[in-house]
Amino acid sequence: MHLIELYKSVQGESSFAGLPCIFVRLAGCNLRCAWCDSEYTFTGGKPYTADEIVAEIEALAPCRLVEFTGGEPMLQSKELLPLMERLLAENYTLMIETSGERPLAEVPKAVHKIVDVKCPGAGSAANSFRMENLEALTKKDEVKFVLSHREDYEFACEFVRTHALHERAGQILFSPAFNKAPSLLRTTDNATLDPRTLVEWMMTDGIDARLSLQIHKFIWEPIKKGV
Numbered sequence: 001m002h003l004i005e006l007y008k009s010v011q012g013e014s015s016f017a018g019l020p021c022i023f024v025r026l027a028g029c030n031l032r033c034a035w036c037d038s039e040y041t042f043t044g045g046k047p048y049t050a051d052e053i054v055a056e057i058e059a060l061a062p063c064r065l066v067e068f069t070g071g072e073p074m075l076q077s078k079e080l081l082p083l084m085e086r087l088l089a090e091n092y093t094l095m096i097e098t099s100g101e102r103p104l105a106e107v108p109k110a111v112h113k114i115v116d117v118k119c120p121g122a123g124s125a126a127n128s129f130r131m132e133n134l135e136a137l138t139k140k141d142e143v144k145f146v147l148s149h150r151e152d153y154e155f156a157c158e159f160v161r162t163h164a165l166h167e168r169a170g171q172i173l174f175s176p177a178f179n180k181a182p183s184l185l186r187t188t189d190n191a192t193l194d195p196r197t198l199v200e201w202m203m204t205d206g207i208d209a210r211l212s213l214q215i216h217k218f219i220w221e222p223i224k225k226g227v
Ligand code: SF4
Pocket: 029, 030, 031, 032, 033, 035, 036, 037, 038, 039, 041, 070, 071, 072, 099, 125
């Protein structure tokens, strides 16, 4: 497998936010979201065997929560899926952060999938969600919409309603997009969509979704990597 980085930090978004977590960041992505904050994953990466990855994870004990992210980790599904099975057998709690564009049916059901649905503001990545992945969702999973503006918000509300997402997934996450060139300040000024505006819309419309802020961008400077 090709890895960009493997490190321990605090989980920054989803319902696991705030928990200690080991991140395994895989190289490569086939999308180009307009607001992507992980462009450094698109190329490069260092080859690792499964044994080497497991050894690095074990060295970060006692943390038992592991998130596979990227880039798009499912581009390396041939190696990733057996590694997931191995770690599950060793009683790790696993998460995968995925764009939702790759098939997810083969991901072990015990893995918590955080699945993006790309909104219009994602630019060329918009409408990349693979509809058959709706059938792969379980109540362990969370569906995330990164929102840049009102059009994205309305798209997300409509998608949730049309596809009865509350019946398929455990959480619906509404996450304001961040500027690609943020200031060093750890403030909401770096968000493309002001979280306060988003909350006001959600309250007005009675939307049953969880506001998801990327807390690592408030704990550390928003451009900091490996956190
Ligand atoms: S899917 Fe993720 S890594 Fe790929 S371009 Fe979009 S935000 Fe960046």
